[in-house]
Amino acid sequence: MRIGFIRHGSTSWNKEKRAQGSSDIHLDDEGRLHATKLAERLNEEKWDVIFSSGLARAYQTATIIADSLDLEVIIDNRLREAGGGQIEGTTEVERINKWGPNWRELDLGIEKADLVVARAQEAIEEFHQSYEDKNILIVSHGSFLHHFFKSALPELDHEKHLVNTSLTILNKQQDEWTHEIYNSTSHLNRS
Template structure:
């Protein structure tokens, strides 16, 4: 069995302000660093991991480095396939600003956003590839909310018609004999 722990990066200033981040390279804030430290402490106590992979965006890399320092595991690979959805022109804006600029139907306007299907396809391709090349391993992946959520919806549509992924939550997937199962979803008990 291959086990993959999907972790959303710690919170950033833009997350706190409700701004769309997408591929804008926004660093963690102090709360985000504390969250990353907290999940690192939790992971150290709960189970051993073999491999640590992260998105190429700094908020994910910083989260992975903090976790890795806690569990004694360096980042083994940085992978662009698990970077956040490209939000095009809406990056750096709040919902209120989007409505003011483009109207309440802004989601129906072509604003350069990456298509959800493209995001979920690259997420599923990544999971299948990483599970195949690391069969029987326990792999932590630090990524982003939309990427994780859309990937889960594509991979396990019956279980995940909708998703919400909290900062530094962990979702655990197991793959055995070409079947994916979700053992844990969006868990943040380390933040309480």
């Protein structure tokens, strides 16, 4: 199974460095432009199906890509972003002002990584069973993808931020994941 994982295009909250979580934020103009550039890149290969989180920023990204590839977007809410709890809509400065510099150590209702990974694995296993030997695209979110990649490919450096509209292509054979490309944004350099 070959899967292209895509982080959604940029939003105004990305630029303001606000935690989005399950807040339903739309793409900004740059996000739509970058999704179009990614769609052009993906047109160079064969993709059979595209799944997306139901949150607007992911769904809009997926729709731009699907229209270019002549595919239909299948929404799967297991692909939604990790819930941000009380930090949704806040910046780092606002979090420090409200909860102090150790806010990450507090229980603020943020969805735990193991729960995110469990729903990611469940969805991907189901896709594998339904679309074996197909090339699948998944449009999701930064924290969701970060948690999944960390579990599937622990040998990679997971400190680097996943860029908006980045493409990561993984292959699965038996229970082993390998990566072709990771966090690639070469399409953003195209004119």
